[in-house]
Amino acid sequence: MNENYDFIKACxxxxxxxxxVWLMRQAGRYLPQYRKIREGVTFxxxxxxxxxxxxxxxxPIDALGVDAAILFSDILVPIEPMGQRLHYRPAPVLEPPIxxxxxxxxxxxxxPEQDVPYVFEAIRLLRRELAGRVPLIGFxxxxxxxxxxxxxxxxxxxxxxLKRLMYQSPEIYAQLMDKITDTSIVYLRAQAQAGAQxxxxxxxxxxxxxxxxxxxxxxxxxxxLLTALEDLGVPLIHFVKGAGNMLELVASAGGQxxxxxxxxxxxxxxxxxxxxxxxxxxxxxxxLLGNQTxxxxxxxxxxxxxxxxxxxxxxxxxxxxxxxxPENAAFLVDCVHRLSQP
Amino acid sequence: MNENYDFIKACxxxxxxxxxVWLMRQAGRYLPQYRKIREGVTFxxxxxxxxxxxxxxxxPIDALGVDAAILFSDILVPIEPMGQRLHYRPAPVLEPPIxxxxxxxxxxxxxPEQDVPYVFEAIRLLRRELAGRVPLIGFxxxxxxxxxxxxxxxxxxxxxxLKRLMYQSPEIYAQLMDKITDTSIVYLRAQAQAGAQxxxxxxxxxxxxxxxxxxxxxxxxxxxLLTALEDLGVPLIHFVKGAGNMLELVASAGGQxxxxxxxxxxxxxxxxxxxxxxxxxxxxxxxLLGNQTxxxxxxxxxxxxxxxxxxxxxxxxxxxxxxxxPENAAFLVDCVHRLSQP
Numbered sequence: 001m002n003e004n005y006d007f008i009k010a011c012x013x014x015x016x017x018x019x020x021v022w023l024m025r026q027a028g029r030y031l032p033q034y035r036k037i038r039e040g041v042t043f044x045x046x047x048x049x050x051x052x053x054x055x056x057x058x059x060p061i062d063a064l065g066v067d068a069a070i071l072f073s074d075i076l077v078p079i080e081p082m083g084q085r086l087h088y089r090p091a092p093v094l095e096p097p098i099x100x101x102x103x104x105x106x107x108x109x110x111x112p113e114q115d116v117p118y119v120f121e122a123i124r125l126l127r128r129e130l131a132g133r134v135p136l137i138g139f140x141x142x143x144x145x146x147x148x149x150x151x152x153x154x155x156x157x158x159x160x161x162l163k164r165l166m167y168q169s170p171e172i173y174a175q176l177m178d179k180i181t182d183t184s185i186v187y188l189r190a191q192a193q194a195g196a197q198x199x200x201x202x203x204x205x206x207x208x209x210x211x212x213x214x215x216x217x218x219x220x221x222x223x224x225l226l227t228a229l230e231d232l233g234v235p236l237i238h239f240v241k242g243a244g245n246m247l248e249l250v251a252s253a254g255g256q257x258x259x260x261x262x263x264x265x266x267x268x269x270x271x272x273x274x275x276x277x278x279x280x281x282x283x284x285x286x287x288l289l290g291n292q293t294x295x296x297x298x299x300x301x302x303x304x305x306x307x308x309x310x311x312x313x314x315x316x317x318x319x320x321x322x323x324x325x326p327e328n329a330a331f332l333v334d335c336v337h338r339l340s341q342p
Numbered sequence: 343m344n345e346n347y348d349f350i351k352a353c354x355x356x357x358x359x360x361x362x363v364w365l366m367r368q369a370g371r372y373l374p375q376y377r378k379i380r381e382g383v384t385f386x387x388x389x390x391x392x393x394x395x396x397x398x399x400x401x402p403i404d405a406l407g408v409d410a411a412i413l414f415s416d417i418l419v420p421i422e423p424m425g426q427r428l429h430y431r432p433a434p435v436l437e438p439p440i441x442x443x444x445x446x447x448x449x450x451x452x453x454p455e456q457d458v459p460y461v462f463e464a465i466r467l468l469r470r471e472l473a474g475r476v477p478l479i480g481f482x483x484x485x486x487x488x489x490x491x492x493x494x495x496x497x498x499x500x501x502x503x504l505k506r507l508m509y510q511s512p513e514i515y516a517q518l519m520d521k522i523t524d525t526s527i528v529y530l531r532a533q534a535q536a537g538a539q540x541x542x543x544x545x546x547x548x549x550x551x552x553x554x555x556x557x558x559x560x561x562x563x564x565x566x567l568l569t570a571l572e573d574l575g576v577p578l579i580h581f582v583k584g585a586g587n588m589l590e591l592v593a594s595a596g597g598q599x600x601x602x603x604x605x606x607x608x609x610x611x612x613x614x615x616x617x618x619x620x621x622x623x624x625x626x627x628x629x630l631l632g633n634q635t636x637x638x639x640x641x642x643x644x645x646x647x648x649x650x651x652x653x654x655x656x657x658x659x660x661x662x663x664x665x666x667x668p669e670n671a672a673f674l675v676d677c678v679h680r681l682s683q684p
Binding site for chain 1: 626636
């Protein structure tokens with residue numbers, strides 16, 4: 001068995017020779033070879049061109065030696081065919097914002113292979129090009145995070161339009177969440193069927209809610225999504241940023257792995273989640289702006305906090321920052337491998 | 343004894359007739375009477391004019407019936423005399439940013455009554471005008487949050503300049519933090535000596551760090567600050583936003599009350615903090631954009647989570663939003679008083 005499949009084994013809490021590691025946004029702007037490709041195309045063109053998406057997906061595998069590839073794409077890609085125009089300026093903008101019952105009614109559920117064939121083409125291409133070197137992760141946004149973007153029409157500091165809808169018009173909110181969940185299910189199923197060997201659900205904004213609101217307004221949809229993906233036989237990673245205070249709720253949605261941001265101690269998270277749930281994380285991405293002494297210290301701390309428990313995938317607690325020197329990212333991967341061996 | 347001093351009693355975990363409540367940023371833009379005053383003066387002029395600062399401080403006491411007044415001011419007010427120029431455009435800008443050892447060396451520790459006499463004049467004026475109706479809270483920024491602004495020169499999403507300094511030049515970081523802590527001590531002591539009956543330390547950005555980094559880079563300074571204020575005999579409230587995963591560390595800094603944001607369940611927080619530490623919080627500010635049904639439901643949930651334990655001050659989990667209808671804020675205060683009575 002390829003030693004790189006340590007990633008898959010760790011997802012199922014099986015023992016591994018050394019801790020597998022990959023980095024969220026590992027195909028991205030901190031890499032000069034990525035910036036070179038981006039000189040010629042827009043972000044969305046890159047997402048929609050399988051050969052280029054595959055090329056940037058592979059860049060960090062060679063440059064860093066990470067244990068998994070993650071498809072280069074964006075969580076908003078499946079939203080465009082639902083009926084909102086998508087632009088990047090450079091932050092994403094969705095027009096028109098979804099605010100009313102008729103706005104929701106006008107949205108249609110994604111037909112994956114017809115609407116976004118380039119995603120699955122990139123996955124098929126990558127599986128051929130990877131040739132078993134490392135497994136390929138597919139991904140999508142959690143329904144709540146997609147709803148945040150769709151209702152606000154953009155990123156936001158407080159997501160007040162979304163919260164107004166949620167608190168003032170819970171029925172319209174529920175209709176929207178149902179439609180997004182339906183889309184997410186077929187979209188992620190199609191990724192696995194095209195060859196994705198694991199799936200990560202990104203709930204970037206789930207942590208803006210109180211645990212009570214998360215339980216009421218988010219969890220039912222995330223649980224429906226994860227349940228509908230169970231029979232695919234690929235590990236499911238559920239990352240809710242800012243959810244350290246409600247990890248037991250996050251875990252109750254299903255899946256094999258809970259993603260952790262850096263705002264909680266890994267040992268505490270593992271104590272809460274128990275032996276059967278794997279964890280992924282949780283280095284503060286800004287540590288990679290420091291020097292090698294600081295990076296090694298922090299990697300050692302996290303590995304020590306895990307205390308040899310099976311089921312740990314090392315990662316950042318959020319996406320890698322564009323300002324990170326690539327050699328620091330490579331040093332991090334090396335540290336994880338070196339320090340996690342017995 | 344004035345029933346409004348329930349606020350002070352709750353700070354010391356003493357029983358009260360009904361749960362006291364105030365709202366962070368209760369003197370602010372959501373109130374038309376505040377906006378009227380602001381038509382004639384800039385934000386900084388308002389901070390520096392005792393009569394006007396006192397007037398807006400009093401507005402929510404009348405309009406909402408809250409159980410405490412909090413001085414209208416800004417956490418950056420004591421930074422200007424340390425040697426950085428302060429502007430609001432409208433977000434705060436501090437120039438030049440502090441980045442080097444010589445930048446830190448050029449800063450001087452505040453001389454409170456000489457440098458910012460208007461703060462203490464406003465406090466003395468307010469004590470006269472309040473005439474015992476409700477207690478007056480003074481406040482300051484925690485050293486780390488002030489350092490964030492001083493190093494970045496402004497607010498920031500990731501505070502990369504601050505983190506670079508912290509990770510790459512820990513000695514310079516420590517010198518800066520020491521100087522800010524010295525300033526915060528004399529500034530907050532002077533507020534209490536002028537008449538502030540409680541002091542709140544705002545650590546708006548402490549939660550951007552991992553618990554390990556919080557313990558290394560923040561806690562020693564916050565602890566020194568809180569320890570130096572202990573003999574004043576006024577309750578100390580320590581609010582670290584985003585710190586739900588490390589409340590035991592926050593509590594170990596000292597003080598009588600831990601402020602909570604809305605991202606953790608109040609009952610869980612109280613279980614962690616124990617019987618001797620009071621808590622303040624923790625309604626999601628955006629709930630006030632909803633209707634009365636939602637507001638009452640959420641107030642009831644939080645009061646139920648507290649389960650009658652002494653030592654709860656009701657508050658929002660962050661500042662009130664400018665978009666909130668004032669009648670919703672008044673309804674909230676009424677709900678807290680009504681639902682917390684036996």
